[in-house]
Amino acid sequence: AQSVTQPDIHITVSEGASLELRCNYSYGATPYLFWYVQSPGQGLQLLLKYFSGDTLVQGIKGFEAEFKRSQSSFNLRKPSVHWSDAAEYFCAVGPTGFQKLVFGTGTRLLVSP
Amino acid sequence: DAGVIQSPRHEVTEMGQEVTLRCKPISGHDYLFWYRQTMMRGLELLIYFNNNVPIDDSGMPEDRFSAKMPNASFSTLKIQPSEPRDSAVYFCASRQGAGGTDTQYFGPGTRLTVL
Numbered sequence: 001a002q003s004v005t006q007p008d009i010h011i012t013v014s015e016g017a018s019l020e021l022r023c024n025y026s027y028g029a030t031p032y033l034f035w036y037v038q039s040p041g042q043g044l045q046l047l048l049k050y051f052s053g054d055t056l057v058q059g060i061k062g063f064e065a066e067f068k069r070s071q072s073s074f075n076l077r078k079p080s081v082h083w084s085d086a087a088e089y090f091c092a093v094g095p096t097g098f099q100k101l102v103f104g105t106g107t108r109l110l111v112s113p
Numbered sequence: 114d115a116g117v118i119q120s121p122r123h124e125v126t127e128m129g130q131e132v133t134l135r136c137k138p139i140s141g142h143d144y145l146f147w148y149r150q151t152m153m154r155g156l157e158l159l160i161y162f163n164n165n166v167p168i169d170d171s172g173m174p175e176d177r178f179s180a181k182m183p184n185a186s187f188s189t190l191k192i193q194p195s196e197p198r199d200s201a202v203y204f205c206a207s208r209q210g211a212g213g214t215d216t217q218y219f220g221p222g223t224r225l226t227v228l
Contacts, residue, residue, distance in 0.1 A: 036219075041221070042221055042222075043117070043204055043206075043219035043220050043221045043222055044156075044204070044206075044219040045219070046216050046217075046218075049216065090156065100158055100161070100169070101158065101217065102158075103155055103156040103157075104155070105155040106155065106156075
């Protein structure tokens, strides 16, 4: 069965510093991969998604993610974090042809001044 | 578009009471999903519908939970009787299309507290 691991429960980054959130998946074939962000009291918003092609995916709000098949990873990055990026970030995997998304447990990002 | 609408946003009830959560998907979307989010288990898919028909309810925790979609613009998730362990945030999401590339749009959630 497919699974997603987000090894970092909390991460604190200084405003203006770079960010990388880790995501590892377990699946037999190339899955569809997603990153969602959840602000406090809000629903999940899609940041970006990967299905095929270029392994570096650009998303909204200046985020990008890189699919690395050899490492079964799909890490999220941002070159310069803003205070408004403080939120919880979820990585998800969706096996090709299915509707179910399997979510990781999330990483809470704190941004310090 | 107003996005996915959920009501109520907060619900506090006592153990044993019936709870009904409501969802209005984005117009034109033919898939609807119900998720539950807890600290212990994260975000779990409970059930999803396609064209108002339940397709997979394997995530529904037990018979106390039921979901319906009487038409394309409305769905309910009912818990009867409710228990304290049902306390969670319940999200509804919708999407258009059958391909895995299509985006799920989430509602703001209903925070349920069962005392």
